[in-house]
Amino acid sequence: MTAQPRLLGGRYEIGGVLGYGGMAEVHRGRDLRLGRDVAIKMLRNDLARDETFLTRFRREAQNAASLNHPSIVAVYDTGEDAGNSAVPYIVMEYVEGRTLKEVLTAEGRLAPRRACEMVADVCAALDFSHRHQIIHRDVKPGNVMLATNGQVKVMDFGIARAMAAGQATMTQTSAVIGTAQYLSPEQARGETVDRRSDVYATGCLLFELLCGDPPFTGDNPVSVAYQHVREAPRTPSSINPDVPPSVDAIVLKALAKNPANRYQTAGEMRDDLERAIAGRPVMATPLMGDDERTQLLAGASDDETRAVPAAVEEPRKNRKGVIALWTVASLLLVAALGYGFWYLTEGSKVDVPNVVGEEQEVAEAAIREAGLVPTAVPVLSEDDQEGLVVTQSPDGLERVSVGSEVRLEVGTGSGLVEVPDLSGAKTTNEVIDLLNDVNLSVTFEDVDGVEPGFVSQDPPKGEKVEPKTKVTVEWSRGNLSQVPNVVGETEDNACNTLSNNGFSCSVTYVTGDRPLGTVLSQDPGAGQEREGGQVNLTVVGVSVPSLVGMTIEEAQAAMPDGLTLSPPDGAEPDWEITSQSPSDGDVVKGGTTVTVEAESSGGLPTG
CATH class of the missing domain: 3.30.10.20 (Trypsin Inhibitor V; Chain A)
Structure with a gap:
């Protein structure tokens, strides 16, 4: 017997495992309702009863679901598996591709231009999340996907991963969260982090893409964290000669120990990366090359070569005056130096x-x-x-x-655009034009409906989103009809009305106190939407009496309104009825004829 696929929320079919993390496992899945592939992240069973991990997992779902950006893996849905100890899950966009960690393993260090382009996209995603008050705290190659179409996608927003296999991860009562090779100095010290901590980790990521290894490595997380706090990183060009000075400057600015000396936003770092890609000067302080340093030192050596005048013996009689003069001059020099030192240190400073x-x-x-x-x-x-x-x-x-x-x-403002109201659009082309006018795109989803046209939109009207965001529009195929109300109508009128609306009718007769042929009820009920089909009607009919054993004359008198007796040809009024059709007790349509057979009193049957 073939095992039934496991379903989450009645719509998500769970497939094979895509990967494991410190607190969750990710499966490939299928959204049966929308017919699309998804990735399903589920908290590990052994952690599902730990309130700390449950809180972190739910925070990740809330954080990521609030971010709608082309370079961030989208979250479609969240829930809990009621059949498996209420294990929470997150339904995410399925990205066909590799993590940057897998790219580095397969290809080694990347060309500077390619690395800068990827990290610029990462910065765009982080800048968007920072403006929504969400700090990633765990930027690293394993949390960045490179899709097969070349698009960069950042994953795992707002989650502190706990002791993932093969990774040096540090966590202590939420004070130090992140992976050791990418920790900012303030994270390593357990201090409060802000968006500049993500900038530091992004600098580590860029360094690794350029050089093949993180800027600091060690035998254990503590030694790596110490280097982040105390040691200066090497310039990427000292490891990879293809790295230009402008990119060296960007990396070292991002890796500054003091957050005040780094890029203050991920957007600033992205702008500098785009300048470097275009070959323009960057905002980060450029580094002096070896040739420039050699020229500077050579110039200084030339200036130091001077002629020294010969010493002249002062006459003995002037020595006391000279000593006094030199004493005064020395005191003035000391005063001047003291003033100069004060001026340089405090006197020349302002608030x-x-x-x-x-x-x-x-x-x-x-x-x-x-x-x-x-x-x-x-x-x-x-x-x-x-x-x-x-x-x-x-x-x-x-x-x-x-x-x-x-x-x-x-x-400069948010840079976001407002989603227009699409409910008045009459055609799909009109929807496309409305969204194009504000630099947005559209994905149509066909749904069942009575009237063809607009049904709903996501994001809703008035919400502000990034330019080029896709708006999902549900568009009715117009394939349904609304069941009309025929209760109280006559049977013939009701069936004609249903036929005109694309439905057939099936009638069941019952007795009742309403006039014969009146519709008492219908199924499906009025207002329901159906793609054609049969509507069952309950109609007032008449009950057939028992006529067997009566004479034809007696039967004629016993016939109720709505039924007609049909005796055999040539039968006399005193002949006795031997059979009837319909049978006694049947409820039939008004106007039905009851056919009987009878025999004469002499016992000769007639028909």
């Missing part, structure tokens, strides 16, 4: 004005008035922050040298 929330022009004017140089950088923001300073670096009231640069991130 950075706090301009967060100010309009760009007002903020730049305040920065210049303080003797500093403003540099405005546009960043995506909430719509009500458009034109305002969102963040600044250095922070307000920090003391810096006069002439220092102050970086101002100025909001």
